Amino acid sequence: xxxxxxxxYRSVSYSRVTLTELMIPSYANFGGKIHGGILLSLMDKVxxxxxxxxxxxxxxxxxxxxxxxxxxxxxxxxxxxxxSVNYVGRTSLLxxxxxxxxxVRTGLVKHTNTSYFTMVAxxxxxxxxxxxGLELETRDDVRRFQEAIKRRQFxxxxxxxxDNARTSLAVDDQMGLLDGERCRVVY
Numbered sequence: 001x002x003x004x005x006x007x008x009y010r011s012v013s014y015s016r017v018t019l020t021e022l023m024i025p026s027y028a029n030f031g032g033k034i035h036g037g038i039l040l041s042l043m044d045k046v047x048x049x050x051x052x053x054x055x056x057x058x059x060x061x062x063x064x065x066x067x068x069x070x071x072x073x074x075x076x077x078x079x080x081x082x083x084s085v086n087y088v089g090r091t092s093l094l095x096x097x098x099x100x101x102x103x104v105r106t107g108l109v110k111h112t113n114t115s116y117f118t119m120v121a122x123x124x125x126x127x128x129x130x131x132x133g134l135e136l137e138t139r140d141d142v143r144r145f146q147e148a149i150k151r152r153q154f155x156x157x158x159x160x161x162x163d164n165a166r167t168s169l170a171v172d173d174q175m176g177l178l179d180g181e182r183c184r185v186v187y
Contacts, residue, residue: 006056011135012084015054019046020080023073023101034073039099039113042081043067047095047117050083054093055121055131062092065116065151073112077101086116086141087148091128093119094148116151 019042027038044061051059073079080100087094099113123129136142178185 007132009133009135010054011137012141013137015050016084017046017049018080018082020078023075023077023079025075028075036069043097043115046081046083046097047119050085050095051093051119054085057129058122059119060122061117062120063118067115071110071112073101077103086144088131088134090130091121093131095119096144
């Protein structure tokens with residue numbers, strides 16, 4: 001049997017994944033809501049599933065961008081995580097994840113999170129390996145790919161600006177930044 005050869009391109013729809021899980025009492029925090037860590041773990045799983053399906057190999061999480069908990073998730077709700085590969089580089093993939101929670105008694109569905117996971121494909125030796133390109137099938141696919149390019153540009157600009165500000169920060173000259181903040185200098 002000849003070895004499997006990855007295609008040059010795979011469509012967004014090829015690797016789209018939905019993971020649905022019932023939120024049980026052991027997932028709840030002391031306030032009775034689902035732990036954010038539970039949701040992050042589920043997001044990591046679905047990001048792995050989508051990226052590995054597209055890449056055809058093991059993928060690891062490199063970074064998570066924009067985890068905002070917009071609404072709480074309750075015990076008894078069905079949480080669905082919808083993931084798609086929005087962008088690919090040479091060895092990296094950006095997976096967009098939308099999280100919804102459904103109250104099965106009322107049918108009410110609420111959008112609770114949106115997040116972006118950057119994943120890197122690894123070969124058997126654990127080294128980054130090239131992934132197939134991305135076939136953009138719809139205008140939404142094109143928009144998401146373009147947004148990912150912009151997100152990368154903004155992140156790079158932010159890193160550069162912050163690194164410059166941090167290296168030139170003179171603590172004694174910037175004490176005014178602490179005015180009105182909830183801190184007290186005690187040295």
